[in-house]
Amino acid sequence: MVLSEKRVYPGGLMRYEDMEYQNFSNVLNCVLNELPSPSKAEIAKYLGLSRTASSQIVNKLIRLGILREGDSYSNCLRGRPGKRIMVDNGQWFVLGASLYEQTWQFVVTDLSGEVKDLYKISIDNLTRETLLDTLIDGLSLMKAKYGNSLIPGVGIGIPGVVDTQKGDFVFAYDLQWFERFNVSACVQKALGMKAYVMNRFTLEGVAEFKFANPEKEKNMVYIGIGTGIRSAIFINGTLLEGATFSAGRISHIQVDSCGKKCSCGRTGCMITEANEDALIGHLKDALEKGGVKSVFSIKDLDTIRAEDVCRVADEGDEAALSALSKVADALYKVVIILSDLINPHKIIIGGPVGNCVCLPAMVNSMIDGNQDRIKYDSVYVSRSSIGGELSSAIGAASLVTEHILELLL
Numbered sequence: 001m002v003l004s005e006k007r008v009y010p011g012g013l014m015r016y017e018d019m020e021y022q023n024f025s026n027v028l029n030c031v032l033n034e035l036p037s038p039s040k041a042e043i044a045k046y047l048g049l050s051r052t053a054s055s056q057i058v059n060k061l062i063r064l065g066i067l068r069e070g071d072s073y074s075n076c077l078r079g080r081p082g083k084r085i086m087v088d089n090g091q092w093f094v095l096g097a098s099l100y101e102q103t104w105q106f107v108v109t110d111l112s113g114e115v116k117d118l119y120k121i122s123i124d125n126l127t128r129e130t131l132l133d134t135l136i137d138g139l140s141l142m143k144a145k146y147g148n149s150l151i152p153g154v155g156i157g158i159p160g161v162v163d164t165q166k167g168d169f170v171f172a173y174d175l176q177w178f179e180r181f182n183v184s185a186c187v188q189k190a191l192g193m194k195a196y197v198m199n200r201f202t203l204e205g206v207a208e209f210k211f212a213n214p215e216k217e218k219n220m221v222y223i224g225i226g227t228g229i230r231s232a233i234f235i236n237g238t239l240l241e242g243a244t245f246s247a248g249r250i251s252h253i254q255v256d257s258c259g260k261k262c263s264c265g266r267t268g269c270m271i272t273e274a275n276e277d278a279l280i281g282h283l284k285d286a287l288e289k290g291g292v293k294s295v296f297s298i299k300d301l302d303t304i305r306a307e308d309v310c311r312v313a314d315e316g317d318e319a320a321l322s323a324l325s326k327v328a329d330a331l332y333k334v335v336i337i338l339s340d341l342i343n344p345h346k347i348i349i350g351g352p353v354g355n356c357v358c359l360p361a362m363v364n365s366m367i368d369g370n371q372d373r374i375k376y377d378s379v380y381v382s383r384s385s386i387g388g389e390l391s392s393a394i395g396a397a398s399l400v401t402e403h404i405l406e407l408l409l
Contacts (some may be wrong), residue, residue, distance in 0.1 A: 002258070010207050012168055012399060020297045023049065024405055027057045029160070031067060031085055032401075033210075037279045039082025051127060058085055064408050065091030066111070072390060087111045093405075095142055095193075097135060098157030101226070102126050105393040106138045108146060111401055113211040117142070127238065128169075128181060131158070133335065135183075136190045143191055151405050154193050155396030157200035159228055163245050167172075167197040170245070172233025173263050174228035174271065196399040196405065200224070201351060203395030204384070205232020206239065210398055211384035222384075224351035224392075226306075235342060253337060255330040273330040276306035279353055280322035282311055294319035304308050310356035328354060331381075335363060336370070339379045350384030352390060372405050402406035 026047050030038065035046060044054035055144040061067040071083035089110035094244070097106045103122075108117040119142060121134045139154055162173025167184020171177060187195040198206075205222025213220070218237035224230050230252035233240040251271035252264050259268025260278075272278055280301065287298050294317050296304060312321035335347055349360060363381045384391060400407070 004053055004368055017239075021405065021409070023047075024057055024061070024409065027054065028061060028405065032087065033216075037070060037084040037086045040085060041082050043085065043164065062088070063211065066404060066408070078130060078269070084393065090153050091112070091149075093146050094155075094397040094400045095139065095146070095150055095153075096155040096157075096246075096393045096395070096400065097139060098203060098392035098396050099131065099159060100389040100392060102202070103389070104134050104138050105389055106391060107393040107397055108142060108143050108150075109394060109397045113207070113398055113401075115390060115394065117145075118390070128179070129175065132186050138185065139187065139191055139193075139295075143193070144160060150193075151400050151404060151407055152193050153400040153403060154187060154195050154397035155203070156187065156192070157392040157396045158183060158197060159200060161244075161246050161249065162197050162202075164196070164198050164241060165245075167195055168169065169197075172228065176263065192404075195236075196396075196403060198399065199230055199248075199398070200392045201226070201228070201230035202232040202239070203393075203399075204350050204386075204391045205348070205395070206398055207238075207386050207391045207395035208350070209234055211394065217346050219342070219344045220346040220348065221342070222348045222350065223334075223354060225274060225276075225327070225353040226332075226351040228275050229275055229337075229351075233338075233342060233344075250334050253334050255333045270330050270334055274327040274353070276291040276353055278325055279306045279309055279323055280304060282326040282372070283319055286319040286322040292318035292322055296320070303317045304350050307355075310353060310359075314357045321358070324356060324359060326329070328359055328366065331359070332363050333365040335367070335379065335381060343378070345363050345378050345380075347379060347381045348384055349381060350387055355384060355387045359383070 027043055030043050030046055040055045040058050044051045063319030065088055067085055068088035070086050072083050079126055088278030089112055092111060092155055096177050097104055106119040106120045111114050111169045119138055121138045123130050123134055127283050158169055159175055162171040163170055170180055182194040183197045204224050208222050220234050222232040231248040231250045233248050252269045254268050255270050255273055260272040261267050274400050284301055286292055295312055296319060307321045309323060313324045313358040360383050362379045
């Protein structure tokens with residue numbers, strides 16, 4: 001699993017019921033993430049369980065509607081042909097929500113992350129109150145629609161630093177919000193459902209790691225670029241959260257010592273050079289400088305969105321490409337730092353700016369031109385496979401799946 005519940009045992013001893021819970025968790029993780037449609041015997045061998053124990057656990061997970069048996073097939077283990085054990089996507093639905101731009105995206109997925117339903121609510125004036133009110137309105141509607149077929153929990157993606165243990169919003173520099181408030185408690189009080197809360201861009205990374213990672217790469221970084229910038233860092237298959245839940249806050253890495261003043265008090269932070277506002281600023285500079293062809297003019301700047309700039313850059317617009325190259329330069333500097341520090345094999349970029357097709361090519365070209373290239377041979381920057389506005393909500397829904405045992409057992 002990407003995330004795991006932290007359990008503390010008095011004196012270091014594990015109670016029998018906790019050992020049983022861990023065995024259930026290991027079996028479920030084996031089917032979800034480790035082995036492709038294994039038999040009960042293969043699960044037992046992989047986890048070092050007896051066949052009887054493996055069979056009992058799988059049978060209970062089948063009765064709960066989490067797993068199901070598929071067709072029989074021959075394998076190299078002795079005995080009768082085994083039946084494939086796989087996720088049961090026909091009994092339970094999972095609810096997730098995430099704020100993308102100024103719109104709540106609500107999704108209902110199956111246990112494998114496939115979206116079955118979608119609902120959106122836009123927020124004209126984003127405040128703490130409107131964020132919570134529209135969130136609860138949307139969740140209430142989806143809960144009423146799906147009722148008892150929903151796993152009794154909800155995953156939520158919000159901006160800023162999030163205390164994932166308490167479900168608190170802590171702060172967000174890009175929104176200039178610095179008052180802590182408990183999102184999880186508000187949702188649980190209104191809906192009677194346990195709520196799991198995480199940064200929205202981190203959840204985009206979770207979705208990529210779980211559902212768009214066919215190589216099962218365990219060392220990767222996801223970088224989401226929008227009004228804010230955040231990364232999700234996976235080391236040996238585990239999401240790095242940090243002591244105060246701030247791991248991955250790459251937005252305040254300095255990329256230009258002579259750059260713009262940042263709201264954090266420093267100059268030239270990545271967020272001042274590569275977020276949505278910065279991209280529009282770079283476009284303005286390119287248009288004012290002149291000498292480039294563009295579908296945009298200075299008078300368009302008040303209505304242009306970052307996604308518009310990315311779209312025309314992919315179509316070859318010279319001013320948009322010039323603006324995006326500034327973002328690529330900042331991103332390249334951060335990629336090199338991440339490569340030196342944690343040595344990921346794969347770096348994925350997404351979000352409203354990161355979903356631009358040509359941005360990864362720009363960064364990879366800079367990496368290829370690095371004279372010390374041998375250090376970065378294993379690093380390749382690519383665009384999000386899921387991409388778009390739903391990826392964070394899909395990642396949010398997967399938080400519920402991560403906790404399915406404690407919610408159903």
